[in-house]
Structures are given as C-alpha cells and as structure tokens.
Amino acid sequence: MFSFSRALFLSVIFLFSPHSIGQVLPDYHKIPGLSGNLTSVGSDTFASLVSLWGEAFKTYYPNVNVQVHASGSSTAAPALIEGTAQFGPMSREMRLKEVEAFEREHGYQPTALKVAVDAIGIFVHEDNPVKGLNFTQIDSIFSATMRCGGDKPIQTWAELGVRHKWAKRRIQLFGRNSVSGTYGYFKQTALCGGDFQKYVNEQPGSASVVQSVASSINTIGYSGIGYRMAGVKLVPVAETGNRYVWPDKQSIADGRYPLSRYLYIYINKHPSKLLSPIEAEFIRFIYSKQGQEIVEKDGYIGISPDVAKQELQKVTL
Structure with missing residues (x-):
C-alpha cells in the first residue's frame, strides 16, 4: 500500500x-x-x-x-x-x-x-461523531474495487459504529472531478489505485466539495485541507488500524499524515x-x-x- x-x-x-x-x-x-x-x-x-x-x-x-x-x-x-x-x-x-x-x-x-x-483532508458533517478512518475504510466507502483490503462496501455510518438513527441512511459521497489532481492523488493513494464507485458526487471545485459536505449530516468528502469551513470537521486518518493522525502542519511536514503531497x-x-x-x-x-x-x-x-x-x-x- x-x-x-x-x-x-x-x-x-x-x-x-x-x-x-x-x-x-x-x-x-x-x-x-x-x-x-x-x-x-x-x-x-x-x-x-x-x-x-x-x-x-x-x-x-x-x-x-x-x-x-x-x-x-x-x-x-x-x-x-x-x-x-x-x-x-x-x-x-x-x-x-x-x-x-x-x-x-x-x-x-x-x-x-x-x-x-499540502494535504488532502477527509471531511464529514460537524455533528458526525466518527473518530477517525483508515485507508481500508475510506476505500470501502469511496471505491468500487476495494484494493486496500476491504471485503465489502461500506454504505452507512452505522457500519462504522455510529449509533444514531440517521446513521442508517446511505452515506452521501462528494469528491472532485477527473480533471482534478486531487482526484488523481486520492484515487492512487487512498483507494490504492482502484476506481471510484458511481455514487460519488463529483464537484468542479475544492470549495464546493466541502460546502456539499456541510449540507447534510450523513455526508463525507475529500478536498484540500485549506478549504475547511464552518459546518464540517476534519477526520484523522491512518494508513492501517486506528492510530489516526490529525492533519496539522507538523504531521504534514514530517510525513506522518498519510495524505500529504507536494x-x-x-x-x-x-x-x-x-x-x-x-x-x-x-x-x-x-x-x-x-x-x-x-x-x-x-x-x-x-x-x-x-x-x-x-x-x-x-x-x-
């Protein structure tokens, strides 16, 4: 990986x-x-x-x-x-x-x-209690091919242990369109080179991804971390397991945050x-x-x- x-x-x-x-x-x-x-x-x-x-x-x-x-x-x-x-x-x-x-x-x-x-951030609605995600989980949410070790698609937050009635609703996915370098990097890194599933709502800009995530509680999206805004929160990420890394300047600069990039x-x-x-x-x-x-x-x-x-x-x- x-x-x-x-x-x-x-x-x-x-x-x-x-x-x-x-x-x-x-x-x-x-x-x-x-x-x-x-x-x-x-x-x-x-x-x-x-x-x-x-x-x-x-x-x-x-x-x-x-x-x-x-x-x-x-x-x-x-x-x-x-x-x-x-x-x-x-x-x-x-x-x-x-x-x-x-x-x-x-x-x-x-x-x-x-x-x-820079780094790519994983954004969810500000009221989502999820504590962190690893590449296997991210891939199982966004990918149709699941090359990062998942054995079945993740379609609801309930499957990730979120215990709210809304968590049984299908996860809404937001991401960039295929002309974006963010799209290509995320596909290569977080999806282990796999393919996006058809339910990802592709957005023409980084800001619109984050704005879309803020619109509903069952959403998730990926975008440059610099586009964080009110109504969303960043999710710490791990390559494997649950040793999640928060994307701050230090973890990006020293390479510990796994979605860092030039x-x-x-x-x-x-x-x-x-x-x-x-x-x-x-x-x-x-x-x-x-x-x-x-x-x-x-x-x-x-x-x-x-x-x-x-x-x-x-x-x-």
Whole structure:
C-alpha cells in the first residue's frame, strides 16, 4: 500500500521543514522596468495561493498583469503545450502521457517545481461523531474495487459504529472531478489505485466539495485541507488500524499524515535558454521569504531554503 511517491515523500520530507536551523530564505528585491503578462492555468486546489502570489508580485511591479485560470490540474499540460500559459500549477505530478505529449511538441520535458506541501483532508458533517478512518475504510466507502483490503462496501455510518438513527441512511459521497489532481492523488493513494464507485458526487471545485459536505449530516468528502469551513470537521486518518493522525502542519511536514503531497508548478523551460525576465522573477519571488510567507498564511507548508535553492537551480543555465 506504500507507493513509491509516498516513500519518496518521506525520504526527503526533512527538507521541507520551515524551521531549518541557521537557514533563512532570501528577501525578494525588485528589479527595474519589469512589465508584461503572466498566465497560470491548472489546479483549483491552490488557485488562491497562486492568486495571492500574483497580487503580491504586482505590488512590486504595477505594470505586470497576472491571470489565474483554475479548472483543474489536467488543464495545465495542454496549456503549456499550446503556449497559452507560462505556469501550470498541479496538485499532482504530471502523468507520463502528459510529459510525452509536451516532449513531442517541444523536444524536451517540462520542468516541475515543488512550491509547497499540502494535504488532502477527509471531511464529514460537524455533528458526525466518527473518530477517525483508515485507508481500508475510506476505500470501502469511496471505491468500487476495494484494493486496500476491504471485503465489502461500506454504505452507512452505522457500519462504522455510529449509533444514531440517521446513521442508517446511505452515506452521501462528494469528491472532485477527473480533471482534478486531487482526484488523481486520492484515487492512487487512498483507494490504492482502484476506481471510484458511481455514487460519488463529483464537484468542479475544492470549495464546493466541502460546502456539499456541510449540507447534510450523513455526508463525507475529500478536498484540500485549506478549504475547511464552518459546518464540517476534519477526520484523522491512518494508513492501517486506528492510530489516526490529525492533519496539522507538523504531521504534514514530517510525513506522518498519510495524505500529504507536494504542490507543483510546471513551466516550459528550454534546457539551453533563459526564461523571460518576467517568468524568472515570478519564480524567484515564489522562493523568497515573502513568497513562502504567503504559502504559510494560506494554510500550506512552506519549503526550506535547501529546497528553494534546489528548485531554483532547475531554471538557471
């Protein structure tokens, strides 16, 4: 059940500590005369973060216009391939077929930049007394294939020991649509690569998943934890058994929370050419002290100076 990407995450997660001893991210300093347009097409999950970066960047450069289009991670690769966007935010890694399509068009692979650490939360109605869920139970609720060890579907909260009259009603399921990176990551990780059952109500955005969960007591949904709102509660999660882990910043940063993930921005960087000044400066801003403070304020985990340096090396000659 322990995927390669999950193992890789844990093997290097110490790099993501926002409190690396003796290290600080550099302050951002503007350059003169920068103007132009930046377009971002991709993930809905951290669209607000990209928008906040854009707004802050514009305070340095009033003549820069930043447009953010957030329809889902699957829209990022086509936009980069077609040249309709300079930045492709994704809440998952590009699939092989997406990388191959980009390479056929441009002759080289896209560049992936890790910009923050996030987690998927399991949300239920605020009055639901469930204490926690493991991957076998989550898979048995959401999946038609049950590859995580379940032997039968879970269709009511009563089957999970909830003792209320409403618990005998069928569980209402909410999740993202198939263009979402959250959908793909959740399918691969929490469903062990299995298929969703047909009763999942697919939503076009992360916020709408959580809003839907708040609408009725017998609901459950998955979404980025940053979309928590009144009327719902997060459920602690375990890979196996009942040693549930609450998704706070520490458990996400150290990898104990089992639905932690990287957030990426993909770009079209020719191996032997410099980025345009406006693209290079926006990336430099993201990896600055000011850029990563915005990450933390928006509810995600900022990256360390080591990782910032490592990622910036990908966009320099």
